[in-house]
Amino acid sequence: MALNRAVASVASFAFGLSAAFAQQSAQTANSGVQLPTCSQSMITGIWQANFYLAQVNHGFSCPIGVSSDGKLSFGNCTTAKNMTITQAPSGTLKIDQTCHVVGSITYDFSDDQWGGGTAQESLSLWRSLDGSRLSGTRHFVCCNGIGAIPQDWVVPFELIAGQ
Secondary structure, eight states, rough: OOOHHHHOOOHHHHHHHHHHHHHHHHHHHHHHHOOOOGGGGOOOOEEEEEEBEEEBBBOOOEEEEOOTTBBBEEEOEEEOEEEEEEEEEEEEEETTTSSSEEEEEEEEEETTTEEEEEEEEEEEEEEEETTTTEEEEEEOOOOOOOOOOOOOOOEEEEEEEEO
16 A cells, blocks of 8 residues: 555656646747756756655665766765665766756665665756756666665655755
């Protein structure tokens, strides 16, 4: 039952994003407003992220720095009580001219409830018009650890511009 609610929530979020992008495109086309051409410098800086997965009750949140070449650096992460990050996260984020942000993040973890291993996350995000958010989805695939239960989730994800 909880899984059904989680799937419905993800589907609702994804459909909402699709509708928002379609509406934004229609409004832009009708208004004559030209969307900006995006560049890597538009995502360079510090962002806040929450990698929590309600489906398995684990995750972490932390600030993420994006360098001018797209490399990610992670600040002090706060983890769920049952999770430990055993290999610091690493990855990249790149933005194209249409403001679509793609990237990947990899990290190792252990979780006292269902094992652990190497998590690989693929991100597909869109930059907001005001530049304060990168919103979309992350595809979480795990695990190759001993005794870990394989997981494969697509969940909503957002990076919020940090202070």
